[in-house]
Each structure stands twice: as C-alpha cells, then as structure tokens.
Amino acid sequence: MVKIAPSLLACDFAILKEEVTSVRESGADLLHFDVMDGQFVPNISVGLPILESLRKVTDMTIDTHLMIENPEQMIDLFCEAGSDMVSVHYEATNHIHRAIQQIKSHDKLAGVVINPGTPVESLSQILQDVDFVLIMTVNPGFGGQGFIDSTLDKITWLDHFRKNNNLSFEIEVDGGINDQTGKLCVDQGADILVAGSYYFNHDDYNEPVRKLKGE
C-alpha cells in the first residue's frame, strides 16, 4: 500500500499542532517537512525551531527534505532536531556518499533527491547506500506547481534498477501530486506520495488520503 506524506509547506502554520493532529487522524503515514535556504532554491521556508516544536507534538515519522546548499553543514542539526528521515539533493553536494553516511550515523533513514533536470542514471553509484530516493516531479522551491510528466520514466527506471540489483530502497515522489498524477506514479512503482496543496486544500483530510491510496 502506498504511503501518503502531506507536505506541511501547505498547512496553516499558525495552528501547526491542530494541523498535525488532523493529519494523523486522516490516516496519512508521514509528515513531509520542506527546508529551503534561499540559495539552492529561490525561496525560504522553515527550519530548526519549527522542527523542534513539531517533534514535541507528534510521534509521526518526520521526513525532512533539505533543499539547501552544502547540506553536510546542517545534517547533524536536522537529525538531532527530530527528523526520522532526511533527504539531500544530489545537486547540492560534491560528496553525496559522505552526506548519506552522515545521516545514517544518526540512525536515521537516508535519502537522495534529484531535480527534474537531473538524469536518474546519475544515481547509479549511490543507490546501494540509500534507504529511499526522492524524485522531484516539479522544480523545487514552491508548492502548487504542475506535475512534469517526463519524470515518470525515472520511477520506472528506479523500480527496474532495484529489482535487477536486489535492492530495497523506497521511491518517493514530490510535487504536483493529486489523485491522477499520484496514480500514474504508483503505477510506475512509487511507494511514497508527497502531497501539499492537493492535500491541504481539502476541508476533510480523510478524502485526499483515500483518493491517493486509490480507495
């Protein structure tokens, strides 16, 4: 069964605790936490103090997506602040193995992310070391953008790669996910769907979870 990860970027931060309670009750599986530094992406979002507060009010798995330059400088802090999963962009570091090992040294699940313009084959040297791969299905930096169809082939490629090499990393997708694009991704092998605007635009959060899970 596919896992659903609402992206808190689209929630009402003024009532974060209530939002997180509603997300849990909706049957979602993970909390997706987007960190933007205004350098790697042209936007600034939330950081360590919000993550620490979030950790205090939920036992849900927190999936931290680091959209920051030089992630090695911040990985320890984001692990210690309460993340359960941490992903770093392949494009943001010259030393992806070091960054992945740094996340794992905290006993957290480690993921690598690629932008829509980065070929998925670039990941072939790191796939044996990661717990999950995050395929960006929009250019990172903002919620509410349209899904880029050409990213679907990357999911297919990853699914074949893991089967052919006996690997068990999960495939997560992020950006422009709704019930239709989500189904396309799941059909290609995606295991985790991140949904921001589609999820939080519903009055009843049970509905997007049901639809994304194809129920």
Ligand SMILES: O=C(CO)[C@@H](O)[C@H](O)COP(=O)(O)O
């Ligand atoms: O990482 C990002 C954006 O950079 C995402 O996690 C977005 O927050 C997803 O939002 P929607 O595209 O689902 O509205």
Ligand SMILES: [Fe+2]
């Ligand atoms: Fe994200």
